[in-house]
Amino acid sequence: QVQLVQSGAEVKKPGSSVKVSCTASGDTFGSHSVNWVRQAPGQGLEWMGGIVPVFGTRSYAHQFRDRVTLTADEATGTAYMEMSSLKFEDTAIYFCARGGEWDLPRRPFDYWGQGTLVTVSS
Amino acid sequence: DIQMTQSPSSLSASVGDRVTITCRASQTIGTFLNWYQQKPGKAPNLLIYETSTLQSGVPSRFSGSGSGTDFTLTISGLQPDDFAIYYCQQSYSTLFTFGGGTRVE
Numbered sequence: 077q078v079q080l081v082q083s084g085a086e087v088k089k090p091g092s093s094v095k096v097s098c099t100a101s102g103d104t105f106g107s108h109s110v111n112w113v114r115q116a117p118g119q120g121l122e123w124m125g126g127i128v129p130v131f132g133t134r135s136y137a138h139q140f141r142d143r144v145t146l147t148a149d150e151a152t153g154t155a156y157m158e159m160s161s162l163k164f165e166d167t168a169i170y171f172c173a174r175g176g177e178w179d180l181p182r183r184p185f186d187y188w189g190q191g192t193l194v195t196v197s198s
Numbered sequence: 199d200i201q202m203t204q205s206p207s208s209l210s211a212s213v214g215d216r217v218t219i220t221c222r223a224s225q226t227i228g229t230f231l232n233w234y235q236q237k238p239g240k241a242p243n244l245l246i247y248e249t250s251t252l253q254s255g256v257p258s259r260f261s262g263s264g265s266g267t268d269f270t271l272t273i274s275g276l277q278p279d280d281f282a283i284y285y286c287q288q289s290y291s292t293l294f295t296f297g298g299g300t301r302v303e
Contacts, residue, residue: 113296
């Protein structure tokens with residue numbers, strides 16, 4: 077049974093950066109993608125980007141391309157999402173989610189982390 | 199990017215009701231349409247993938263249909279545990295996008 081465990085809540089100042097981790101408990105990610113999804117307070121789900129840790133290949137949603145960097149340590153089964161130049165409106169819960177294997181990229185997100193609340197406040 | 203539009207944004211229903219939620223894509227996505235359920239304070243949970251395939255463990259009262267641009271999630275016999283927000287997601291393009299959500303209350 078795959079479990080994705082995310083790092084704890086963060087409070088950051090505007091203009092700073094945050095780095096959130098997502099660890100596959102009990103296993104690595106294999107050849108699956110790891111995706112990041114944002115949910116602002118009271119709002120819907122927004123896909124930010126994804127990475128296939130075993131290959132290091134990445135894709136980003138247009139609106140996050142300039143400020144988000146996805147990385148992964150395949151050996152430890154940990155993926156990271158770093159966002160820079162934080163704004164008040166980046167206050168949200170950030171989820172990681174496992175997607176399909178590298179040769180099945182259209183598969184859904186079947187396992188999700190518990191979410192990490194990032195609060196941007198002065 | 200492919201835009202996903204869900205309707206309605208919210209609906210009121212009672213236990214035992216048949217509930218239908220629709221999702222429309224801005225371009226054809228074949229059958230690469232997934233549905234998720236989210237409860238307050240929790241991560242989304244995959245219900246249905248590729249339009250109509252139930253994820254393991256999902257009750258058979260949930261069903262999905264459609265193709266191309268128009269899709270439907272149906273709950274046949276709403277149960278107390280089903281009051282939640284439902285999201286569609288297209289995975290035809292790997293620039294994944296979600297619908298805005300439908301709150302079932």
